[in-house]
Amino acid sequence: MVKLNGFPGKPEVWKDKETDQYYVVYFVPDSKPPIPGMWKINRKQLQAAFGEDKDIVTDRRFANLEQIHQTGAIERGNHKEIVNTGEDPWIAWENTVTAQAVVRPYLLDDEVRALLWEGVLENREIADAEFEQTQWWQTHTAGERAWLVLSVADPLTAQQALESNRIAVRDTLAAFGVHGAPDSVIDFINNRFTTGTWTETQWKDQARALADPSAGITVDAGLAAVVAGLEDPLDTTMGLEGKVKDLTTRWLGPAFGSWSADQISKWAGRLRNDADGEETLTRYLQQQRKAMFPGYDEALTYQEVAEPWRNFWSNQWGQIADETDPLFVEIVNRNDMTASARRMREEGLSRGIGKVRSEVEGQLARNFGQVREALR
Numbered sequence: 001m002v003k004l005n006g007f008p009g010k011p012e013v014w015k016d017k018e019t020d021q022y023y024v025v026y027f028v029p030d031s032k033p034p035i036p037g038m039w040k041i042n043r044k045q046l047q048a049a050f051g052e053d054k055d056i057v058t059d060r061r062f063a064n065l066e067q068i069h070q071t072g073a074i075e076r077g078n079h080k081e082i083v084n085t086g087e088d089p090w091i092a093w094e095n096t097v098t099a100q101a102v103v104r105p106y107l108l109d110d111e112v113r114a115l116l117w118e119g120v121l122e123n124r125e126i127a128d129a130e131f132e133q134t135q136w137w138q139t140h141t142a143g144e145r146a147w148l149v150l151s152v153a154d155p156l157t158a159q160q161a162l163e164s165n166r167i168a169v170r171d172t173l174a175a176f177g178v179h180g181a182p183d184s185v186i187d188f189i190n191n192r193f194t195t196g197t198w199t200e201t202q203w204k205d206q207a208r209a210l211a212d213p214s215a216g217i218t219v220d221a222g223l224a225a226v227v228a229g230l231e232d233p234l235d236t237t238m239g240l241e242g243k244v245k246d247l248t249t250r251w252l253g254p255a256f257g258s259w260s261a262d263q264i265s266k267w268a269g270r271l272r273n274d275a276d277g278e279e280t281l282t283r284y285l286q287q288q289r290k291a292m293f294p295g296y297d298e299a300l301t302y303q304e305v306a307e308p309w310r311n312f313w314s315n316q317w318g319q320i321a322d323e324t325d326p327l328f329v330e331i332v333n334r335n336d337m338t339a340s341a342r343r344m345r346e347e348g349l350s351r352g353i354g355k356v357r358s359e360v361e362g363q364l365a366r367n368f369g370q371v372r373e374a375l376r
Contacts, residue, residue, distance in 0.1 A: 019065070023040060035073075111136060112134055112148075142196070162190065166190045170186050177238055309332045312331070
């Protein structure tokens with residue numbers, strides 16, 4: 001083999017002596033016996049490839065074209081198809097196949113690839129019946145099989161299906177509340193759907209799972225990996241509404257932080273469209289918390305203000321505080337443990353709180369015993 005200027009790798013040069021026709025020859029990788037593919041080139045073009053001051057060197061000479069064909073060689077066209085490609089044409093084919101496997105996953109199956117190689121080498125189409133004999137065909141869904149047949153027989157229509165479905169995926173994500181979905185997310189879902197790996201129901205469930213993490217739908221591991229690799233988190237309506245709910249609960253608590261759906265949606269939109277939206281909302285909530293509980297440092301959130309009074313409530317009544325109870329708000333706002341203890345004792349008796357009643361009855365019994373002792 002020699003180095004030809006402008007040709008990738010080190011092809012062989014063959015000659016048909018009968019017609020004085022030259023060929024540039026590359027062998028199919030890993031083929032046993034080696035399968036040659038040959039591209040026509042004339043003497044002038046070949047001389048230029050060797051160099052004007054170099055002799056043309058042939059690796060093999062044949063009496064005629066029939067003798068060449070007896071080697072199993074396959075004519076692939078004109079040398080111009082491979083000049084200045086930088087890559088052995090067969091390796092280029094392999095690399096193209098690997099790249100296309102993203103939207104043609106059947107190409108990763110050795111048996112299917114072998115059939116497609118056969119079609120390339122024999123310059124013919126593979127019949128559906130041949131695909132049907134493969135293990136891949138017998139272990140995959142009807143949707144995956146249909147995509148294989150379409151993409152092999154009619155690549156243009158297959159590409160149109162990919163593009164059409166991609167628009168549908170993008171629009172559906174937006175409708176479910178995933179705004180400005182990144183191409184990587186759209187393409188992952190679209191590829192799974194179009195290639196038949198996912199049904200329409202499955203991919204729409206995945207879209208819902210991305211839009212609303214609380215929906216209880218498990219995100220596919222592959223899709224989750226794509227999302228995890230994003231520079232910025234997904235912009236979702238539910239995600240932003242969740243952030244608004246978290247902030248209102250943090251600053252205002254359950255009694256005052258239970259906003260209407262319209263309020264939450266309004267602020268979620270503001271967080272999406274305004275870079276300072278979260279800061280503005282936080283300041284707004286901070287002022288409301290200050291108005292609710294003016295006796296506390298304005299920098300303290302509701303959660304920080306309420307925590308000690310939750311424990312106080314539990315000690316007084318022996319139960320978890322109901323923070324929506326007006327009495328709890330009154331106790332927090334009073335910020336006076338002695339007065340609050342008295343108030344909770346009175347209210348506890350009125351409501352029949354077991355711990356309060358037991359303590360009062362016990363105290364009465366002790367007092368009655370002390371009176372009896374004093375009268376003796």
